[in-house]
Amino acid sequence: MFLEKIKSPDDLKKINKQDYPALCGEIRRALVENVMKTGGHLASNLGVVELTLAYHLVFDCPKDKIVFDVGHQSYVHKMLTGRYEKFSTIRQMGGLSGFPKPSESEYDAFAAGHASTSVSAALGMARARDLLGEDYNVCAFLGDGALGGGMVYEALSDAGTSKTKLLVILNDNEMSIEKNVGGMSEYLSRLRTAKKYLHTKDSVNNLLSKMGKAGDVAKHAISTVKDAFKYSAIAGGVFENLGFTYIGIIDGHNIEMLTKVFERAKELDGPVLIHTFTKKGMGYESAETHPEEFHGVSRKATIITKNAISFSSASGEILKSLALQDEKIVALTAAMGAGCGLCDFAKKFPKRFFDVGIAEQHMVTTAAGMAAGGLKPVVAVYSTFLQRAYDQLIHDVCLQNLNVVFLVDRAGIVGEDGETHQGIFDLSYLSHMPNMKILAPTTYKELEQMMKYALYEANSPVAIRYPRGAISLDDSLPDFEIGKACVVNDGYDAAIFAVGRMNKIAKSAVKILKEKNISAAHINVRSVKPFDMALLEEYSKKCKLVFTLEDNLVNGGFGSYLAVNSNIRNFVNIGWGDEFIPHGKARELFEKYGLDGKGVAEKIENALNNL
Numbered sequence: 001m002f003l004e005k006i007k008s009p010d011d012l013k014k015i016n017k018q019d020y021p022a023l024c025g026e027i028r029r030a031l032v033e034n035v036m037k038t039g040g041h042l043a044s045n046l047g048v049v050e051l052t053l054a055y056h057l058v059f060d061c062p063k064d065k066i067v068f069d070v071g072h073q074s075y076v077h078k079m080l081t082g083r084y085e086k087f088s089t090i091r092q093m094g095g096l097s098g099f100p101k102p103s104e105s106e107y108d109a110f111a112a113g114h115a116s117t118s119v120s121a122a123l124g125m126a127r128a129r130d131l132l133g134e135d136y137n138v139c140a141f142l143g144d145g146a147l148g149g150g151m152v153y154e155a156l157s158d159a160g161t162s163k164t165k166l167l168v169i170l171n172d173n174e175m176s177i178e179k180n181v182g183g184m185s186e187y188l189s190r191l192r193t194a195k196k197y198l199h200t201k202d203s204v205n206n207l208l209s210k211m212g213k214a215g216d217v218a219k220h221a222i223s224t225v226k227d228a229f230k231y232s233a234i235a236g237g238v239f240e241n242l243g244f245t246y247i248g249i250i251d252g253h254n255i256e257m258l259t260k261v262f263e264r265a266k267e268l269d270g271p272v273l274i275h276t277f278t279k280k281g282m283g284y285e286s287a288e289t290h291p292e293e294f295h296g297v298s299r300k301a302t303i304i305t306k307n308a309i310s311f312s313s314a315s316g317e318i319l320k321s322l323a324l325q326d327e328k329i330v331a332l333t334a335a336m337g338a339g340c341g342l343c344d345f346a347k348k349f350p351k352r353f354f355d356v357g358i359a360e361q362h363m364v365t366t367a368a369g370m371a372a373g374g375l376k377p378v379v380a381v382y383s384t385f386l387q388r389a390y391d392q393l394i395h396d397v398c399l400q401n402l403n404v405v406f407l408v409d410r411a412g413i414v415g416e417d418g419e420t421h422q423g424i425f426d427l428s429y430l431s432h433m434p435n436m437k438i439l440a441p442t443t444y445k446e447l448e449q450m451m452k453y454a455l456y457e458a459n460s461p462v463a464i465r466y467p468r469g470a471i472s473l474d475d476s477l478p479d480f481e482i483g484k485a486c487v488v489n490d491g492y493d494a495a496i497f498a499v500g501r502m503n504k505i506a507k508s509a510v511k512i513l514k515e516k517n518i519s520a521a522h523i524n525v526r527s528v529k530p531f532d533m534a535l536l537e538e539y540s541k542k543c544k545l546v547f548t549l550e551d552n553l554v555n556g557g558f559g560s561y562l563a564v565n566s567n568i569r570n571f572v573n574i575g576w577g578d579e580f581i582p583h584g585k586a587r588e589l590f591e592k593y594g595l596d597g598k599g600v601a602e603k604i605e606n607a608l609n610n611l
Helices: 019-039 048-057 075-089 118-131 144-148 150-162 183-194 196-209 211-233 237-241 255-267 286-290 313-324 342-350 360-372 383-398 428-430 444-456 504-516 531-542 557-564 586-592 598-607
Strands: 065-068 140-141 166-172 245-251 273-276 330-333 353-355 376-382 407-408 436-440 464-465 486-489 495-499 518-523 527-529 546-552 571-576
Touching: 019 048, 019 150, 048 075, 048 166, 048 255, 065 118, 118 150, 118 166, 118 598, 144 150, 144 166, 150 166, 150 273, 166 342, 166 464, 237 245, 245 255, 255 273, 286 428, 313 342, 313 376, 313 407, 313 444, 330 360, 330 586, 342 353, 360 376, 360 383, 376 383, 383 407, 383 428, 407 444, 428 436, 428 527, 428 546, 428 557, 436 444, 444 464, 486 504, 486 557, 495 531, 495 598, 504 518, 504 598, 518 531, 527 557, 527 586, 531 546, 546 557, 546 598, 557 571, 571 598, 586 598
Parallel strands: 065 140, 140 166, 166 273, 245 273, 330 353, 330 376, 376 407, 407 464, 436 464, 495 518, 495 546, 546 571
Antiparallel strands: 436 527, 486 518
16 A cells, blocks of 8 residues: 555655556555545546645645645545545545545635635735745646636736746636536637647658658748647647636646646746646546546435425426426526535526536626526526626625525534535625615425515515525425514513524424423524514513524624614524534534523523522
């Protein structure tokens, strides 16, 4: 076993070249064995084994800095920087993070979790190096999917004109989470196709070389035309025009070639972009054949049973049904069509489905334009990614009071992806936006009624937030009504106003409190904004204390919204504290932070005792 002996990249450099293939095989086996158990990003890491190995053979980390984009491709880096022994704990509570994390290791130069940020961060580090008179290399490592986000072009434009010594490795595997879309994706495809020209050129050169002097004359005569064609077809003109020295396209699985290119890049001044081409899922047949299915692998324990349906699938199913009756309904997503349950919609209505790539800001403003043009746009997006379009939400949607519907998926704790993906901020940043309505379903029936309301009655922006996981099929609750909460259980000691998934926890807490002779009312909020202020006032008079329960930060969340907009003062807010919540199973996190049924019951009992 080579991996067991690698405690740092220095150990890697002691391995004989002829053993590199065996080491790569070990790494891939370790990836498959562990990620299939813990869940995580498998296909992308299988594709960057040789590329990561070559980088660490040439560069001197942690002195030299590597900044990952998103971080989906950082698992091999973790293995080669002293974390192999802990790799089985990846994405588990108390174990390794699934993303680069400086607090975890000095080899992780910068935290990541969202796309298109690496060049900006790396450029900042390079400028800091120069201003402080230090000497080290800085590398931004990004996939071609990151080129779907506008921020990366701002960074490339700045870096290219700065003349700052900076290395950008573009790992081109034709995919991000799903198949890449957009003009840059097509441009890279043309570069890959044009690479075939190199093979033709080599063949012609070999033939002419065998012709002696006549061949030399012929080669010289065609050199101008050949070079012009090579530049236009191969040389990455877009990147060179931005100011980068472009090197590519390099076989991302050829360690010898990669190390030579990296050594050359180290000697060049100014910004350099190395364009490599890799196969996503390399070395694992299933992942090679279906890379989109093995991009993010779920733990077996999280797979939803055949008798249940996820919130994501339910929203897609309902949307497709509504779109069959209304040709004005369109759906938008930012490279998350499958994750947000829109695959069937996309197949049924290909002209009404828009995947804009990893470009949330563009997506939100495009949806605003569609609404202004008379369509009914529905934006399906994860909570953690929607926050990237904060300005567009305010200025392009809410300010104009446009009827854009946001299906805010993965709201609240998502679990193993950790700090960068926990959706615990959306109630805070959406609730203070004028004109925005916020709804939180718990059942299929509620979700369907909320979507119909949002599309046909709201006449304003509407965000419908729901968690990752299975949706309840219970249809016994009263019909949804905007601005009205639903009393699930009555009580007189305490009243719990619960948002979304927290209704399940509220139900558990009420049961525990009952065993302690504490009578607790349970109210399903459903309509966060506008809120049922009349019901809140009723229970504030009826009960000793009123509690808000939310899967969101307490700061600026649902409870804070009520504190500002009501005259009620006898209530306590329960939610996530003023900190970033680490990775771990959702159940474990709720227990650890006292937000499970038992923890909530204890908080309520203590608050009542302290009156």
